[in-house]
Amino acid sequence: MTFISHTAINVSRETDSQLAQYDALLHKWQKAINIVSPSTLKDSEQRHFIDSLQILSHIPEGTKTLYDLGSGGGFPGMVLAIAAPQIDVTLVESDRKKCSFLATVSRETGIKTQIENKRIEETNLPAPDVITARALADLDTLLGWCLHWAHENPALTLLFPKGRTAEDEIAAALKNYDFSYEVQPSIVSEESYVIIVHKLQKRTA
Numbered sequence: 650m651t652f653i654s655h656t657a658i659n660v661s662r663e664t665d666s667q668l669a670q671y672d673a674l675l676h677k678w679q680k681a682i683n684i685v686s687p688s689t690l691k692d693s694e695q696r697h698f699i700d701s702l703q704i705l706s707h708i709p710e711g712t713k714t715l716y717d718l719g720s721g722g723g724f725p726g727m728v729l730a731i732a733a734p735q736i737d738v739t740l741v742e743s744d745r746k747k748c749s750f751l752a753t754v755s756r757e758t759g760i761k762t763q764i765e766n767k768r769i770e771e772t773n774l775p776a777p778d779v780i781t782a783r784a785l786a787d788l789d790t791l792l793g794w795c796l797h798w799a800h801e802n803p804a805l806t807l808l809f810p811k812g813r814t815a816e817d818e819i820a821a822a823l824k825n826y827d828f829s830y831e832v833q834p835s836i837v838s839e840e841s842y843v844i845i846v847h848k849l850q851k852r853t854a
Contacts, residue, residue, distance in 0.1 A: 655699045657836050660732055667731045667758040668698055674754055675722060682746045684722040700810060700837045701725030704781060705732055707808050707833065707845055712736055714777035718769050718794065719743075719785035723751050725810070726781060730755075730762045736779075739763040741772055769794050776802035783810045788818035792826045792849055799849035807846035810835065815842040827852050 652669035653660050660668070672693055678684055689696040701724045708715070708729075713736065717726025720740035730738035740762055742748050748766040755762045765772055776798040782791055791809060799805045811818060815832055822828075828849045835841035 652694065653698065653702065654694065655702075655836065658699055658702050660702070664732050667760065668728065670758055671723075671727065671731065671754050672698065674750070674757060678750050678753070682750070684747060684750055685724075695837055697722070697724045698728055700835070700841075701728035701783070702732055703836050704729060704808055704810070704843065707806075707843055708733070708736070708779055709806055712778040712806075715739070715779040715781065716741060716774065716777045716798075718780060718782040718791070720751065721747055721784075723754060724783055727751060727754055727760075727762065729781070731758060731760050734760060737763070739765060739774065739777070741765045741767065741769055741774075743768045776805060778802070778804070779806045779808060781808045787814075787821070788844065789822040789825060792822055792828070792846070796826075796849060796851060803848070805847075805849065807844075807849065809844045809846070811842050811844050812838075813840045815844055819844065823852075825852055826850065 651665050653665050675693060679690055704725045715736050716739045718741050720726045720742040726738055726740045740751055745766055748764050751764050780795055795807055826849060829847045831845040833843045
């Protein structure tokens with residue numbers, strides 16, 4: 650029996666086994682610390698793992714480095730690290746206990762990741778190829794955090810899963826930033842989307 654059951658997601662047997670191991674660790678650690686919203690735990694496969702795996706199809710071919718900001722329980726960053734081990738994934742998370750959880754998942758699944766136990770504003774990392782963030786902040790705030798990396802790497806791709814406020818967040822962000830974007834429907838929920846941002850720049854008066 651496989652863990653990932655969604656017909657739109659294909660993973661190897663090894664990856665499926667690692668994700669099942671990850672899910673077991675999530676349920677175990679959730680009893681002690683609040684890693685994800687308790688209401689989502691009973692449907693963790695759909696709400697967290699498949700929701701994260703759908704990001705894979707939007708990652709540009711040839712991507713070598715990816716940062717997951719405010720990684721929390723590792724969604725989507727740790728899931729992507731497991732599903733795409735050829736990508737060097739860095740998980741940025743300020744909560745020390747969540748970083749301990751991420752380190753345990755990394756060790757137990759045998760997937761190498763870099764874990765930065767810092768606030769996003771305090772990181773001193775070179776620009777990656779891709780940045781992800783899930784359930785962290787509104788788009789305008791996210792773009793502010795990513796702007797210096799976009800200056801360093803004009804080809805930077807930003808991938809942000811969003812809910813029903815996606816279009817409103819884009820409209821608000823366009824007041825402060827210039828960027829090109831796509832809005833792709835989520836495979837998890839009809840009210841969810843993935844915002845894909847390119848060519849981010851600060852809007853000039």
